[in-house]
Amino acid sequence: MTEWLTAHGGLVGLGVLAAKYILLAFSVVSVAVVGERVWMLRRVRLAETRDYTLVRAALGKQDEAKLRALAEQSGAPCAAVLGVGLEHLTSSEARLREATQSEVSAQIAALQHNLPILATTASTAPYVGLFGTVLGILAAFRDIAQTGQTGASVIAGGISEALTSTALGLGVAIPAVMAYNYFSARINRLSSVIETHALDVTEQVVGLAPKGTPTSTTEGEAIATE
Numbered sequence: 001m002t003e004w005l006t007a008h009g010g011l012v013g014l015g016v017l018a019a020k021y022i023l024l025a026f027s028v029v030s031v032a033v034v035g036e037r038v039w040m041l042r043r044v045r046l047a048e049t050r051d052y053t054l055v056r057a058a059l060g061k062q063d064e065a066k067l068r069a070l071a072e073q074s075g076a077p078c079a080a081v082l083g084v085g086l087e088h089l090t091s092s093e094a095r096l097r098e099a100t101q102s103e104v105s106a107q108i109a110a111l112q113h114n115l116p117i118l119a120t121t122a123s124t125a126p127y128v129g130l131f132g133t134v135l136g137i138l139a140a141f142r143d144i145a146q147t148g149q150t151g152a153s154v155i156a157g158g159i160s161e162a163l164t165s166t167a168l169g170l171g172v173a174i175p176a177v178m179a180y181n182y183f184s185a186r187i188n189r190l191s192s193v194i195e196t197h198a199l200d201v202t203e204q205v206v207g208l209a210p211k212g213t214p215t216s217t218t219e220g221e222a223i224a225t226e
Helices: 002-007 010-061 064-073 077-087 093-111 115-147 152-208 217-225
Strands: none
Touching: 010 064, 010 077, 010 093, 010 115, 010 152, 064 077, 077 093, 077 152, 093 152, 115 152
16 A cells, blocks of 8 residues: 555645546536537527427417427427416416416526536636645655755656646636536526516416406405305
């Protein structure tokens, strides 16, 4: 065990190596998150654009069977809002609107899934790289103390290797920041579209409510009391 530690530069050398492996893991995870978000956001955008037209047409015809089929089969946020609205069709208008708004919030939250990983990578990777660099410089000065030799030729190799950690940390963090900002802007635009569609769907679902359905929570409670 002692020989193995010595061969890897002791605990300090292992710390430098660990920092590099951590940054490599951050890099792999970031690439995976970017690929997953690109695919998911594209899928949601296409589904929302395609199925919103179908939902509006079915609502215009008041074809409840078609509406329920769309709500079950479509992956578009507007269809999810439609499904929640149909479930609360006999509830009060206030309850129906509350339920659909909650579903809109859930759909928008789903768009932000995994983004905290990019944010964590962007904020943490430079510090991990700096940590590896500090340990590498400590190792270089330790070698000077042990050999008693000084000069640029003695420490240049160790410091150069140490600075690699900082460069690697920045190389991981910068793309993560750019990806996070890009996805945040894209999600904001898509969220605005989803909210607009959801508002329109909610208004039309309210119009489908059976006559005599309570229009407010207070009125519903009054009817129940009677």
